[in-house]
Amino acid sequence: MVVICVYAPHMGLGDQEKREFWDRLDVVVRAVPREERIFISGDFNGHIGKDSDGFQSADGGFGFGDRNEPGRELLEFAVAHDLGIINSFFRKRVSHLITFSSGGRNTQIDYLLMKREDRRWWRDCKVIPGETTVTQHHLLVADIGLRRKLTEGERKGRPRIRWGSLKGDKITMFRDKVIPMTANWVGGDANRL
Template identity: 70%
Template sequence: MVRAIPRDERMCIGGDFNGHIEKDSNGFQAVHGGFGFGDRNESGTDLLDFAVAHDLSILNSFFKKRESHLITFSSEGRNTQVDYIMTRQGDRRWWRDCKVIPGETIVAQHQLLVADINFRNKLIERERKGTPRIRWGNLKDDKLSLFKDKLISMNLARAEDDSCQMWEAMAKKITQVAKDTFGVTTGKPGRHKVTWWWNEVVQEKIRDKQVSFRELMRCTNEEERVGLKEAYKKAKREAKKAVSEAKSTAYKRMYEHLKTQEREHDMFKIVKAREHRRKDLGAVKFIKSEDGHVLVKE
């Protein structure tokens, strides 16, 4: 069964093997870390031979612990170590810790054995399905004027149509004009959302940061990972700086617009929205009597 598991898959084997692997490795340095407990018996030798045959290692023996964190079985004053966790030797760099938690009894006489292992997921490029959306965030500046001019020049409704047909035709034309003017998203979920301060510089910096991160995750050479990690940190700093500059520029432009008379009502909208967010309750519903008192009983 163990040989049937592909080599590129992670494997953990844990259980009560009724074997004592001894305190020292003594001939089994590849699978025994030298931090065991007690004396070796025949079942323990069979377990070590099994680990050697399948290129496994016993995690319990690779972390130096006090005796209370090594003993997995206690009965009538006798303490032994019979429970083990084994994984492939090629995954040794992902091991973090392995010990017994005293007092956490799972079954009678056995103690809880815990191993901390990091498993890094592989990045898989796959196509995700989604719905393209109109980039309504571009409804500003020159594109706003262009959008207005296109709508004014179009004949959105015909007199001979009824109200439903007129509405459907108008909605289709407005949607098509918006797509042609503002563009549409790719429809792939998980992408960065285009906010009102988003620009091409930010998009380029974010894309560079994502490419650097993918290269870092795919690299398995430790020496190359050092250089890729520095490149990713640099791309991350540049992306953060670009986002900060874009936000500052956008907010500055917005504040300048708010000072004008035609933008005065927008200021009240912002204040009202912020006031609503500061409240603990989104809405308070109650019923008053004819004399204006709030009813609190059925």
């Protein structure tokens, strides 16, 4: 899994700085091999808003507030790279959506993104209201269920003994072999058996 942490330029900076940010992030994301999982998180300094209109593939429609231009840029980036904004796919109370509070204003500017093909692994995403990572940002957490593919040998595993299927002579044969082995075992070394 590749984890990318971002901090997008804020509203006060010029268009050149913002364009450089998106271009650099684009280069980083394109460099990630296709088979790798990707997880992008951070402060994108944009509002995707509560409506997913036009961006249903990247936005689940459960955001906060109104969309602005930096939020539109984030959504366009997500669509271009087939990413989903995880925290927009889970219906939450307003207090579990607000990622930034300052001067009595509450907004959602921190987001978590993953490939849409990994959508089946997204379990939940929300803000922990009482926790702050810095003075104004609230902790945003996601539950992701990750599985690795098992190799053929791991899939088969060790052979299992199905005791319930022992019948007739096999029960007697088992008893004759196992019981004598364990008779002297009390307090002994299991490796000697």
